[in-house]
Amino acid sequence: AVVSTQSTGDGEDGEIGVSENVRSIADQICNLTLMETGQLTKVLKSRLGIGDIAIGAAAPAASASAAAEAEVVEEAPPVEEKKEFNVKLISVDASKKIKLIKAIKESVPGFNLVAAKKLVESAPCTVRENVPKADAEKLQAALTEFGAEVIMD
Helix, strand or coil: CCCCCCCCCCCHHHCCCCCHHHHHHHHHHHCCCHHHHHHHHHHHHHHHCCCCCCHHHHCCCCCHHHHHHHHHHHCCCCCCCCCEEEEEEEEECHHHHHHHHHHHHHHCCCCCHHHHHHHHHCCCEEEEEEEEHHHHHHHHHHHHHCCEEEEEC
């Protein structure tokens, strides 16, 4: 295969002998978001038949710069954003327990004061399961305001 090494610039950033096509591709890759970089990684792995091994180890004969560029792409694994979360009550500030019980009663559908009290007293426990991210964050903020340690997972 014949590789064009025509330089179209003055060699900025060590790009002496790099074709305009390669520069254009590099510019496009540099402008990708993290999510797009992950998607690019998936597509390239699929098209090139590369598994989940380090790209540098898979191609020992590759030049140092090509291996370095491949490893940069490998560092950005596909990001699959979680859509539903479980909100877990880890601990409770005893001095704010009553306010927390009221907040849970108001924030969790179908809970009355008795159910909210039992939930608070059984910490650590799950408050809600499979909640959309926005709702989970709102619930976490509301409960944290009343002295609860809450996590989303």
